[in-house]
Amino acid sequence: MARLMVLGLLKLKPMSGYEIQQILLKSHSDEWAGILPGSIYHALKKMEKEKLVEIDSIEQTGNRSKAIYKITEQGEVAFHDLLIESFQVSSVHLPSNLYTGLSFIEHLEKEQIVHSLKIQLVLLEQQLHQQKLGIKEKRKYMPLDPVTEMLFENVFQQYELQLQLIKNLIAHYEGL
Template sequence: MTRLMVLGLLKSKPMSGYEIQQLLTKSQTDAWAGILPGSIYHALKKMEKEALVEIDSIEQTGNRSKAIYKITAAGEKEFSQLLVEALQVSSVHLPSQLYTGLSFIHYLEKDEIRQALQNQQLLLEAQLAQQKAGIEVKRNHMPMDEVTEMLFQNVFKQYELQLDLIGNLIRHYES
């Protein structure tokens, strides 16, 4: 996922590793894409060795310098291949840990169940709020096309669907 994301962002414009990291973090893309901040620098170095990206320029700020990377022709080819593969992978990932826990929920006391579910609810609500803040950051940094808007709306619906299940379970165990 990291390679696809980095190559895709570099396809739009040359960027430093720090710029990529900041964009992913501020837009909350790193959360749903599962990209760890340190993996960006590792991916850039590895892809540079593979000639998928190259240094476009070096920017100096005081005593620090940062490399601005751009995608190469080989990188564009790799990006296209990764993109096609990503579109073919199953897009449904069930919350298997939660479902497994629910399979054995009868071994807990009602108070423990309610507390655990309420904690899950609070976590999901916080994550949804972060995702909604992320779309605003992304809108402020770059134009949002229709597909990206649909993507964010789908992410929101996934959280809302899970929150609906948790809410129903809480109500069930309160009665």
């Protein structure tokens, strides 16, 4: 996923690794895309060796210098292939940790279950809030096309669906 994201962003314009990292962090794309911010530099170096990206320029700021990368023709081909591939793999990822835990929930006391589910509820609410801040941040930098708007709406709905399950589980176990 990091390769597709980096190549896609470099198709927009040449950028430094730091700039790519900041775009992902500010828009919270790093969360839904499953990309660790630190992996950007590793991905860039690896793709540079594979000739998918190359250094466009070196910018000097005081004693520091930063490489500005651009996508190559080979990178364009790789981007296209990765993009096609992204539509051909399952897009549903079930919350396997939660589902596995629920399979053995009878081994916990009711209070432990409710407490743990409330922690999950707070975590999901915080993540949803961050995602909503992310779309606001992204709108500051660029107008969002209808597909991106749909993508964010789907992310919000996924969180809402999961939140409802957790709330129902809490109500169920508090009612026992």
